[in-house]
């Protein structure tokens with residue numbers, strides 16, 4: 086195992102993670118130049134466009150070091166957003182080292198900090214790298230000082246490099262060999278391999294990327310997933326270079342893939358431990374007694390309704406969701422009926438970004454026209470009879486008289502920011518009903534710990550945090566508990582009719598304000614119709630806000646002075662096209678944005 090190094094790259098968006106990874110792969114001969122497409126490691130189109138990595142991928146590199154020995158360097162890619170923090174922690178826990186890439190012309194930025202702390206918590210050796218040294222305004226001294234002040238690690242040996250010109254690449258590879266410790270597992274113990282990532286391949290079924298911690302796995306061995314208990318045959322094994330390269334076995338310390346005829350992604354959960362059920366070729370011990378630490382069952386945190394704009398598209402939306410789910414085990418969905426929107430699906434997501442990605446893929450890859458309702462968290466409701474139910478759709482909230490308590494999910498949030506933003510971040514956290522638990526200094530960087538309702542976070546907390554801190558603050562959060570809370574359901578009525586898909590759940594102290602704000606936002610969004618439209622917000626039978634949209638549809642044609650038929654038709658066509666993502670509710674045409682009006686409300 087002394088010739089193996091497992092490492093990943095931590096970087097702020099745009100600091101050059103993908104470019105550097107490509108360089109390292111190219112230098113180690115993994116891909117011929119013509120195969121080098123920009124950013125090999127980000128495989129999905131959307132990833133490229135959004136510039137984030139959704140699924141971790143990996144490359145096993147062969148590097149002949151200056152000491153004359155050939156090393157096996159496994160580069161493990163990590164996703165970079167708060168919705169995927171669990172995946173980040175699993176990929177980092179599969180590494181002994183991490184390159185911390187800092188753009189020498191920009192210095193340390195907040196997003197890197199949270200991942201860097203995760204790495205340090207997991208005792209991963211962090212090797213700082215100063216990228217973009219070819220830029221005229223590169224300031225390596227400043228970047229070094231910031232790494233020491235903000236992250237609190239020694240940056241004397243930070244390596245200057247340029248992923249663009251190739252400067253420093255050799256030094257980085259040497260540093261990986263010299264500074265990242267070799268893996269420490271026990272090759273003679275029972276097999277324990279951690280699933281770092283898993284995805285569905287149309288030809289071979291589920292592919293698992295694993296880090297073998299102890300023992301040995303050979304082709305054909307019978308394996309078992311320790312958390313799910315499912316058993317399979319390890320039909321084929323191999324490593325990614327990043328192309329796949331079949332192997333007869335994977336040894337302790339190695340990173341590679343297993344294909345075992347698994348049809349369901351849920352059977353190969355990230356963080357689960359793979360062990361053997363029959364003696365393999367590894368020795369006497371085969372079934373591990375203890376799984377590797379850190380496995381968590383990931384539950385969707387945010388729910389929203391997804392409806393086709395045309396009722397006839399329901400089946401094709403179902404097919405699309407089914408296909409997406411094949412490769413995204415954290416996506417949940419089940420059929421749901423709304424009086425206003427007809428047949429659709431209640432979908433569960435890891436967070437808002439995950440929801441956006443799914444929505445975008447449905448529209449782009451599957452050509453779906455969707456209406457999405459406002460995201461909601463899951464509430465725990467104690468009914469008057471004592472029964473406890475989970476409510477993930479505001480419109481399903483029982484009547485007030487039938488509930489004795491509503492509990493909302495509370496999360497522990499860690500907020501990281503430079504000192505100068507502590508004040509504004511605290512103000513924001515207080516507005517969002519946060520309770521401060523702790524404050525810790527790491528050099529110039531501060532970590533605030535809050536307990537906060539998840540419902541406040543899913544609305545717009547992340548965007549607000551970025552805007553008050555000019556992008557410098559970052560966060561991560563984890564579920565803590567359900568806690569009793571004075572939340573109420575606010576219904577929205579159009580011409581006196583309750584629109585189930587528009588109901589929201591908010592804290593009573595904010596209900597008046599939010600009700601009013603949503604109603605006035607909707608007034609801006611819903612265009613004028615043939616009739617007057619009354620928009621109201623109500624808590625139970627109490628109307629708390631009202632706006633009226635005056636009838637005005639004739640205006641579309643008003644400019645046409647009667648005569649010009651073709652122009653008239655054009656205008657009507659145009660109006661029809663504009664209606665595409667609209668839904669007829671009673672006599673009112675409601676555009677897609679109206680369902681998300683709650684997200685557009687400013688505090």
Ligand SMILES: Nc1nc2c(ncn2[C@@H]2O[C@H](COP(=O)(O)OP(=O)(O)OP(=O)(O)O)[C@@H](O)[C@H]2O)c(=O)[nH]1
Nearest residue numbers: 096097098099100101102103104136217247248249
């Ligand atoms: N001048 C210069 N530009 C670089 C260097 N490394 C990367 N870049 C450019 O910086 C931009 C961001 O690089 P990426 O490799 O996509 O950065 P990333 O960190 O992977 O970003 P995300 O994939 O968005 O997280 C690209 O336009 C690169 O061409 C470098 O050493 N010098």
